[in-house]
Every structure is written in C-alpha cells, then in structure tokens.
Amino acid sequence: MLLICIASLLICSAAASDFSVFSSNASVSERLGSSAVLPCGLSPSLNAELFKVRWHKDDYNSPVLLYDDLKIQENAGDPLYRGRVSLIGDLQKGNLSLKLENLTLADGGEYVCLVKSLTWYESVKVNLTIKELGSSPLFLMAEDGNQVNVTCRSNGWSPKPTLTWRDKGGRELTTSHIYYKTDSKGLVSVSSWLLLSPSESEWISCSVGLSDQEMKEGRVLPRKEIWREAFIATLVLSLFIVIILTALLLLVRKGLFPPRPSHKNTKEEETLPLTGPSEERLMMWRKLRKNKVKLTVDPETCKKPLTMKQDGASVYRGQLSKSDLFQSSSFPPALSKEGFSSGQTYWEVTVDQKENSKKSWCVGVTQKPPTEETLTALCYEEHCGIYPSTDPHTQIPAEGHVTTLGLILDFKHKTLSFINVDKESHLQTFRMNNMENSKYFALISPGMKDSYPVKFS
Template sequence: MTRNNEAAMLLIIIASVLTCSAADFSIVTPNASVSAWLGSSVILPCSLSPPLNARDFEVQWYKKKDSQKTVLLHQEQKVQENDVDDQYRDRVSLIGELDNGNVSLKLDNLKTADRGEYTCFVKSLRWYERGSMNLVVKAIGSTPVLSYQEAGEQLNVSCTSDGWSPKPLLTWRDSTGRELTNTYTKYITDSEGLVDVRSWMLFSPSDSEWISCTVDLNLQGMKESRVVPMKSDLSGGFWFEVFISTLVLSVIVIIIYTILLILHRKGLLPHCSSRKNAKAAADSHESLPGETIPLKATENLHQGVCSTYEPSDSTEQQSWKDRYKASLTLDPSSVRRL
C-alpha cells in the first residue's frame, strides 16, 4: 500500500512538472523601437521563453490603438485569413519557426499608416502572455529648397523640405560650420502622414560667405542645400554698375533713333534731301509751261506765217518736240503794219 501511494505521488509530481513546463512561459520582445524604410519589409520580433512549440497555440498580432483590427491570427495550426483586417491583407505572415517558439511577424510593403505600437499575444490551453513593441516607418524627404528676401539691413532666408518620416531634424550652419540658432522651424503633417518642415532665419551677408540648411533623420538620409545670399546695394557694386551702364546705353540708343526718325520724316537727311530735290526738279520740268515768243514783223516779212522746224527722223522729232516745245504768238500790230 505504501509503495502504491509513493508511486501515485511520483506520478502527480511528474504530471505537475510537465504541466507547469507546458503552461508557464513568457514573451520576449525588443526593448527599443523597430524601424524600417517606407515601402520595405520588416520583422517584428516575438518569441517564447522557454522556446516551447507554439504550433498548437493561439498567436494574435494587433496594434495597441487599433485592438479591433487584427493584424494576424493563428489558430488551429494555421493563419485565419478571413480574420485579418483589410489594411494588412496579403502583407503579413509568420516567419515559420513556431516549433522553436518564434512567433515573429513579417510585414511587407510598409506604409506610413503602419507605424505605431504592435502587440504580440500568445495563448496556450492554460496560459497566455503578451508583449509590445513600437514600429517606426522611415522616409527620406526632398532636398531642401533655399530662398531669401531683404528684411531691412538683413536677409530673411527660408528653407523648405517635404516628405519625411518621422519628424526630421533641421539645422542651419554658416561657412565655418558653426550652428546658427536664431531660427524658427515649423512642422506640418500631410494627409499621408509624412512630415513637411519649414524654417526661417535672419542673416547678415557680411557674417558668412554662405549658409547651409541640413535636414536628416538622426544622421540617416541627410539632405543639405547651400545658398550664397547677396544683399542688393544701390550705392555701388558690380551689378549696380552693370545695370546703370546698360540703362544709359539704352537711353542713348533710343534718343539717337528718335532723332534720325524725325529727320527722316522731315527730309533733312542728306540722301533723302538729294532724292527729294531731284524728284522736285523733274516734276517742275514736266509742269513748265511753253514759252511765248512774239515774232517781229521784220523777222517774218517774207513768210507771213509761224512755223517750227521739224527734224526728218521721227524719233528725234518726238524727242526734239518734247525738249524744245514752244508756243508762238503773232504780234497783231506788226501784221497791221504790213
């Protein structure tokens, strides 16, 4: 009887040890945040300690703020596709080492909406545990764009860059590498969850040859731009001299052109005057009236009539008529005396 009792007690102890070993486990997750680039894949680590076989366990992943949206559910030795939220469908999976207690989640094609805190929940028949971690989705934004405008004796320099995740760090520096602190920076989150940064500062061109604006994610994916601001000086300077010279030359050309145009219209230019005088002479010759020549009675005593000499050649005749055409008029008093 005693031996039977001892055997029964031994069996109870062994069963208790096996039961405790199978039921008592803890969840191991990273203490620091997990980060990955936008559009890439990431593994969210989660494992059992001791490394029990979790193939028969229930494994569930969900976001802490979205507990009603299941990221992944493993039950009855398979992933329940119908229970996965549409936001994560076809993008999540277990990495396939459940026999060793590895229940880590793989998430593909990262989006900005994926960032946040995730919870790993594991449940056996008699025990359950959970662990959490934070996912950071990183995105490198655009190269900073610098511009400036005058603000009294100084320049107001601005720097803009878009499309960062998470919030980047913006730094101003001069040509010596010294960080400039008299700045104002503003962050704006767009509809896709990306961060746009805007910054301004007052700068004196005499303080440095150039200034730079650097935007980065903790020295990752750093983007930098530089500008050489030049304050316009209306009292001197190379560009001022170029501007004045160009202005004066333009005024002189306009004045000369205007004078020539006026002289041309008035016919006071030499070539225009000679042409105009020649034309006027031709017109006056064509309009010259025929000469009136009185014939004295003594000169026409034997002819008694007026006549003109006509060359025999018809061409010369016509030319002679045109050149020496004249009107002859009889003097009545001379005729009466005859």
C-alpha cells in the same frame, strides 16, 4: 490516438505554464513601400504550434494577424493588412516574428505580440517607424532693413525631421523659429528662418534629415536682392539704345546715312529671325522624330532589384530584399543594347503610364560600364521635381505632368537634348565634352520608390 493527442497537449501546456515573450528589437524603422520584420519569440524556445498567437495594433478585436488552431485565421484580421502580413519564423522553435510588406504611413505605431497557451499568456510590444526622405532644402530670401531674412523649407518627410543651420565653418546657428506641418497623407513639412547680415562670400547651410546618414543639405549666400540694381542698369541701357536708334533714324532721313539696299534674290530663309536654343531643338526634334529608333534593354545590365519585362523594352523595380533596402543608388540603371558613336540619334522613353503614378525615374545616356563621370541624365523624384543628374538642387520646370520624353544625342554639336513629347516643349539641353572616340548607350531607371515600369517606346 485521441488519448495520445490529449496527452501531448497536456504535456505541452504544462511545459508552457512558465514562458516569457520577448523581442530582440523593440523599435524597428523601415522605408515607406518596403517591408519590415517585427521580432517576437519565446523563452525558452518552446514549440508554439499549439499556442494562440495574436498580433494587434490599435484594436485588440481587429488583429493584424491571428494564428489559432494550427493555422492563420485569414478572415479574422484587419482588412487593411490582408495579403501583406505573415509569420516568418519557425514556430517549432518559438519564433513568432511578423513580416509586414508594402509599408504605408498608416502602418507606423506600436504593435503587440500576444501568445496564449491553455494555462498561461504573455505579450511584448514592438514599435514600427515608417521613414520617407523628403525634398532637398529650398531657400527664400527677403530684405529686412539692413539684414536678410533667409527661409529654408523641405517637404515630404516621415517621421518628423530635424532642421539644422550651420555657418561656413560648420558651427551650428541657433534659432527658435522652426515650424512643422503635416499634410493629408501624413508627410511632414519643415521650415525655419534666420535674420543675418548680408554677405557675398560667407555661405550658410540648412540640413534636414532623420539621422546623420539620412540628411539633405542646401547652401545659400545671404546677400540682398539685386533686382533694383538690375532694373536701373536695364533702364539705363534701354534709354541708351533708344537714343542711338533715334540718332541713326535722323541721319537716314537727312541722307547722311543711306539705308542698306535690299536684294530681291535673297532666299526666304535668310529673312527669318534667328531662333533661340529651345526653338532650334524643337525644329531638330520635329525633323528627327520621323526617324525615331526603337531601343531594347541589354539584359546583362539589368541587375537586381530591376526586372526586365517580356517586351524587352521595359524595366521595373522588382520585389525588394533586405540587402536592396540598403543599396546606395536611388536609381539602379539598365542600358540599351544599341550604342551610339556618331551622327544624330533620337529615341523616346515612356516614364509614366498613368497620371502621377511614378514617384521616381531617371533617363539619359552613359558609357559601359556606367559611372557618375559618364552619366548625363534627367531624374525625377516626388516632392523634388525634375532635376539634372549633375545637380540635384536645380529643378527643371516642366509644362504639366511628363509621361513621355524624347532624347536627341547629337555628336556633331556635342549635345544631349530632352523634349517633353506630350507638350511638344524643350526641357533641357546638356553640352557634352569628350565625345570623340566614345560610345554611348541609352540609360533608363525606374527608381526605387515604386514598382511601375519605364519603357523604351
């Protein structure tokens, strides 16, 4: 038996004395947090089970993965990669491709696939780029003589993005003022500025992205700040009001304009000042919170890559397949079993269970089946903040980190309100049209950027 094994080894080594190592794709690009496959194979397609396979990155002596003696050497690899790497090809057919999961920014770089037999060795290099889409462009404007200085800024990109200015007609505007900065996490921020003549109709655009399919664009009118004119108008109006009030006071004192008599029987509520929309919503919230409804997830609406937890109220992003990485929606939705068509309903959603652990979420209402036309929601993305689903470029200011949202669906006033339960503050109220004869369902989405859940609470 020993002689047979030795003969088999010698035959395999002789056959392997002349092979080459190749990669079907020398450059691989994947999103942060997803998985990547680095291709590596033998030509001809020899059985590589008896070979030594070493995948390494920066340090040869600290491999990403080492295959030797017919098995993967678990304790020989770099600790940063343990539990995240595997050989996914058919070794008998010479497929030595490496799969790397839960990608981090540090995983980017050049990898080497080195294959050794008893008498021969060869290697091939594969470059891995980690992609992360940054925030939508933000604009700042300042007067500079008779011109306007327009600054465009975007944060949180990987790798280094491009920034392009264009006019209303789509023509590119050239500038030499583009600046890049890398933060402690390795994410890149980009900013640029232009000097332009003021305009009330000729908008310009600033596009930031990694490719034509991964661009984020913002538009702005390069007009001068109007705060001076607004201040003068406010000052004039204030003086006019003061003059009128002074004249009325003099008339009352002279008896030419008697004061309105008071009524002792007036109810106390009628003496209170009128409250603004935010305070009205908070008063309604404090009243409805006692009757908070408990919602559950409709499992038929919880599609891959979403997974529903056993409590029936939580969903999270499960393991991503290759097809999931290319889906168009950043917020795959799950809907509640319960529907609403009248009255006032209040429920709560836990969007984050730890301090700043969630990188994205979306919460609101929609109809079945969900469409963009029937969706009304607040969404959150790291580096972008909270914004309406109808306008991703408008950031909603929040008082500190939000972990629990309260939602009030009001069919009487045709509104949907969002409350920051932690701070007891009003975030946003949407006016909803065409609610008659319509049935709405609560919507939650954990987003695609992490695997932490969101929950009907």
